[in-house]
Amino acid sequence: MMWEHMRTAGRQALGLIVRLSHVLPLVAFLVIWELIAPSPTSGLPPPSTWWEAVKAMETSGVLGEAIAHTAWTFVAGLGLACVLGLVMGGLIALSRPLEEATTWLIDFGRALPVVVVIPPAVLVLKYGTTLELFTVCFGAIWPIVLAVVRGSRDIPPTLFEVGSVFRLSAWTNFRKLVIPALLPAFLSGVRIATPMALIGAIAVELLTGSGGIGTELSLAAGRLDTPAVWALVVVAGIGGWIVNVLSNAAFRGALRSRGRIS
């Protein structure tokens, strides 16, 4: 009995070690870089100098402020895109001809790179929070609109017959039938929109100097502080990874609680 336990524990430990060893190529890559990197002032400074740069930005408070700014822009812009995307998608789904008529318009909006939208938006909105929110929202809204339109099409008509049989009010109908039926499609749209919102936030910060990681990146590049540039890029990369993991977990969690997937 005891022996069995130890064997499974041993096997689990071995599995963990094997899994951890999968990070080795990444670590080896950084170590080799550290050893053969030309100098801290070159374009490819050794990774240890990135760490120094992170610590310097951390103690001066620049890093925390930048992360907070980017996170706020990202969350607020994505939230706005969710609300507006839900409303737009819902309105478009009301009529089939309207859905056809907006197809090419939405395709065009979706095809435009978010950076390209910033200069015309600057002319109208000037620099500031509105511009930031508009950019993030424009970059992220399209998959949500499309998902809501598609999701509304897939609601079985019998669901509304159920509603009328039970004589539900319009509000109850909406709350108890439409929202649960739309949720999976809406969430899958949000999942696609999430990385786009982060790209939009960094793009507007890079181009307009409005603060946050993007602005710190362009400032660091401007003063040729290469370790700081690499440090900020690593921060942005980790941010992207965390956002991806969180949005996947939220998507699965929300669907599982509704019994859609197990």
Add this chain to the structure above:
Amino acid sequence: MSSPDQSLSLRLSMSRALARIGLRASGVIVALVAWQVVCELGLANLDLVPSPIDVARAFVDLASSGVLFEDAAHTVGATLMGWGIAAVAGVVVGAVLGVSHVARAYASPAVDLFRTFPPIAFVPVALVAVGLSVRLEIVVIVAGCVWPILIGTTDGVRGISAEKHDLARVLRLGRLARIRKIVLPAALGGVMVGLRVGMGLALVLAVTAEMIGNPSGIGYAIVRAGESLHPDRLYAYIVTVGILGVALNVAVVALSERLVPQPRRRQ
């Protein structure tokens, strides 16, 4: 040879397709007319928002003077170059990762980290690493669009059915012959999905790199037009980006239809 019944249904489906295209075009026309009316009524500041007719005029001016083609040629050149390099690297590495599960296990932390990376953040790094030149654009494009190609290839290779591997074993194909004759043709669908996503991303990254990094091409033309308060040219360049995106997408789809054997439609 077709029966009257069939030709009727064909005509019906054709008229339905025409009606759909008409509806879609009318949506665009209504939006443009509404925009023009807003401008004519003086509801928009014309120094900041051009009317559609102004944009069309600027587009024709830029096109006839040749400036537009020069800028577009630069951007498309960088896009294709970066995409081509990413395609070769992504397909080769993706195929290796698809065949060997050990390689896949050891590469997955790095791939997972880099695929979620916001590629736009890479522009300042490329700026300090390679300086202001078209190389900056190419580095950014490759770093951003290699991942969908690599992942598409890996998925395509992994999706090959066991029977095909059995076939290779029965025919006693060598490792190289197996990759060339069985693996690559079967994985082509996944590869093509990656190449198509990568092409869209490549154009976006080229324009982005030109806007914040290397001052040339359409991206820089957009910045220039915005800063010199020429909204008509600004919008004309933006429309050009849209057109280029559609054209490049059509080109990749056409390529994939030639390369990938299409399933025959049942009559």
